[in-house]
Amino acid sequence: MVSQKDIARRLNMTQQAVSAALKDAANSKGTSKVSLETRELVIKTAKEMGYFSNRYAAVLKSGRSRLFAVIHGAVTPDWFEKLRVLCEAIEECGYIPWTLDYSHYKGGAEQAIEQALSSKVEGLIFAVMPQQTDLTAVKKAKVPVVAYGSMPLPGIPLVNPHKEEAFGWIIQHLYEQGCRKMTVCWSMPKDQVDIHSRATAAAASRALQHFSKKHRLKYRHPITVLPDALSVRDEYRDEYYMGYCLAQEALKRRDRPDALIFPNDTLAIGGMRACAEARVRIPKDICVTGFNNERQSAYAMSPLTTVAQPIEIMARKTVEILRRQVEGREKPSEREHLFPCSLVIRHSSLFGKEPC
Numbered sequence: 001m002v003s004q005k006d007i008a009r010r011l012n013m014t015q016q017a018v019s020a021a022l023k024d025a026a027n028s029k030g031t032s033k034v035s036l037e038t039r040e041l042v043i044k045t046a047k048e049m050g051y052f053s054n055r056y057a058a059v060l061k062s063g064r065s066r067l068f069a070v071i072h073g074a075v076t077p078d079w080f081e082k083l084r085v086l087c088e089a090i091e092e093c094g095y096i097p098w099t100l101d102y103s104h105y106k107g108g109a110e111q112a113i114e115q116a117l118s119s120k121v122e123g124l125i126f127a128v129m130p131q132q133t134d135l136t137a138v139k140k141a142k143v144p145v146v147a148y149g150s151m152p153l154p155g156i157p158l159v160n161p162h163k164e165e166a167f168g169w170i171i172q173h174l175y176e177q178g179c180r181k182m183t184v185c186w187s188m189p190k191d192q193v194d195i196h197s198r199a200t201a202a203a204a205s206r207a208l209q210h211f212s213k214k215h216r217l218k219y220r221h222p223i224t225v226l227p228d229a230l231s232v233r234d235e236y237r238d239e240y241y242m243g244y245c246l247a248q249e250a251l252k253r254r255d256r257p258d259a260l261i262f263p264n265d266t267l268a269i270g271g272m273r274a275c276a277e278a279r280v281r282i283p284k285d286i287c288v289t290g291f292n293n294e295r296q297s298a299y300a301m302s303p304l305t306t307v308a309q310p311i312e313i314m315a316r317k318t319v320e321i322l323r324r325q326v327e328g329r330e331k332p333s334e335r336e337h338l339f340p341c342s343l344v345i346r347h348s349s350l351f352g353k354e355p356c
Helices: 004-011 015-023 036-049 055-062 077-092 108-118 136-141 163-176 195-214 239-252 265-277 295-299 311-326
Strands: 067-072 096-101 123-127 145-148 158-161 182-187 223-225 259-261 287-289 306-308 336-339 342-344
Touching: 004 015, 004 036, 015 036, 067 077, 067 108, 077 096, 077 123, 077 265, 077 311, 096 108, 108 136, 123 311, 145 311, 158 163, 158 311, 163 182, 163 195, 163 259, 163 287, 163 306, 163 342, 182 195, 182 239, 182 265, 223 239, 239 259, 239 265, 265 287, 265 295, 311 336
Parallel strands: 067 096, 067 123, 123 145, 145 158, 158 336, 182 223, 182 259, 259 287
Antiparallel strands: 306 342
16 A cells, blocks of 8 residues: 655655655645645656545544535536546545535435534535525534535525537537527426536526627527327436427427527437438528537547537636635625536537538
């Protein structure tokens, strides 16, 4: 088993310096005992050597759990990567990540929060939390909280991608390609599992409404599929199937859209299947765009135009805010920290071009 002494020997530095770098020890003024360069070098070397700290010994010695709990809903494909990056950011700050999926609890988010608080977590990160979540227990326990990629919650700082701005870029790009009948496609969730997609779709709708008014285009209300339409197969949680149903609904319309804007890539890829079955060519006859830049988006039947979020930067900012609260260096506020995204243009939005 690799020890701190082994890392110190490889880097030709003292064990105390290695320990300080791994713990990112800070004094009351918030200044680090080691330089940023030394800390990054030690962390990199520790990962290469397969070092794992003895967390239980550290907890027993300090009397602190050093746990940061991430409370989240059912994980969609794009959220696997976000949670992985978030957990890495927590570990880099010397804390222990603990993910709790509240969809597995009968009592929902409140029960997951109760379990986290009973385990003496030092901080909470809410990822995609229902707005009606009862936060009484959190306020009573006075445990610091940050919301990550979530809906606004009272008294809690929020870290989010600038979705409305990003959809504005998608819409501008589609407009430049010649699209004039753009519409947003989104499902109406049966419960709160799909709340993230709903919030993203709402941002897309606002962006399209603003753009349509500015350019004097007819605003097309979002195409939706109600849960009842999916209840026969009970696949409302299958986002590929939801996207398929949404595109089917769009293609039935007499005044068919020339661009379908989906709130995530999984829905968009499901929509592509419906277009293929209807022999509607992408992007010759219709454009399709997504959001999140999921890994499969580049390998769709028509490589998908989408938006990439700065998930590493957002994760580090979330953990930084939480850590500053834990250390008493920052007071909680309802401020929303918005981060710009990047437009990833691929074949699916090049209106009029032949299919791949």
